Amino acid sequence: MIDLKLLRNDPDTVRASQVSRGEDPAVVDHVLAADAEHRASLASFEAKRAEQKSLGKSVAQAKGEEKQAVLAQAKALAGEVKELQASADAAAARAVELARSLGNIPEQGVPSGGEENFTVLRHEGTPRDFAAEGVDVQDHLAIGEGLKAIDMERGAKVSGSRFYFLSGIGARLELAILNAAMAAAQDAGFSPMITPTLVRPETMAGTGFLGNHADEIYYLEKDDLYLVGTSEVALAGYHSDEILDLEGGPLRYAGWSTCYRREAGSTGRDTRGIIRVHQFQKIEMFSYVTAADAAAEHARFLATEEAMLQALELPYRVIDTAAGDLGQSAARKFDCEAWLPSQERWMEVTSTSNCTTYQARRLGIRERGEHGTEAVATVNGTIGTTRWIVALLENHQQADGSVYVPPLLRPYLGGLEVLEPVR
């Protein structure tokens, strides 16, 4: 949630934010009106309530007839107070609901517009010239099937479309990626966490995923639990309603979890292979950081992700996501996109968001500051996921269907330097 004080003092900034996100700036005025209404009704409730309390105290002292009179008066007051409270509560609920619909305010420099309006910050590495090498490019599924690493057919048989089995070297490769990512995160100061993948409604709502993303989320009605689409959910909930001590620097966690996504709006998109699936694994970095240091922490996340992609010898570009594609909580988002030779396009492999205080305010995560408690900032980012198998197989494929293993992963694959096809 956005800071209501900021909204009152500087509504123009919030209006501009709405415009850059491609959303309605008039919502700002609706929020302001609802907020004013709330405060007015709150004031009249509080005044009446104070009156009731002081009268209530005199009941105990009063005697005889006088007591009867006071009691009657108090009874009448109680009814009024109850009504005023109800309308104040209702006004508060309206104001909060409206305020919550406002997305975070994009950082300076974020391009405005929608999904296609991103800025490319830089390219790292060079895509191979497969033609020159005499390699007939195969897509990750063809390579994966050659290695007997990926089995989509049986995945569909057992669980339906967008499910798969990773078998043999495929399973080992995923574990290698995740373990290497976990180790890299740990080296960067992140504390390893294996998180719950089912969370309660409060947790899911608190992280802001029940807004725009609601359709993306699996829900278990019988148990009133949600399946997480990323361990960010659990890691953000981890310190909810707490006052943190960030004197010693940010609290950094690396969460390992399976992630579940319904992919409701993406029928027909990335249908082949494991690029877009209902279930995958991911190592997610997550930091709780003093608001003033959030941008620096965000840069650190990006650097850590890039170091990982470089160690895996993957050519990639970094994009600065446009305001309309940030999602509710982020103020800035950098994606790293690896080259996908079979489709000659870029494919998202990491995404790091600076949510500033937006997520933490909603979750009640604070620290002690100069003027009492202040909301902390949260930053999240990918450091390894199942999808990386796609990038690795395609970029490191050889003419004979084997796949080169970058040195970083070898210790996690028993020293293997090349993945050989299975005949």
Added chain:
RNA sequence: GGAGAGUUGACCGAGCGGCCGAAGGUGACAGUCUUGAAAACUGUUGAGGCGUAACCCGCCUCCGCGGGUUCGAAUCCCGCACUCUCCGCCA
């Protein structure tokens, strides 16, 4: 699945329907003492909100969460969540 006990501030822990935002203790912080430290002593020390843009100050809310009873609820009643113990079941 059955039976029972519990949830109070950073932590432990007391709490009669009104004088309870809450005793006492621990911790933390500040001061006195000390060459310095420890000990001792003294004081301070919850969160959210409104009035105000900020201070002072005033007021309101918060004793797991949500309802109810009552003039008045941490205290009584109901529902829910969570924790613990015992029994059963499964491994």
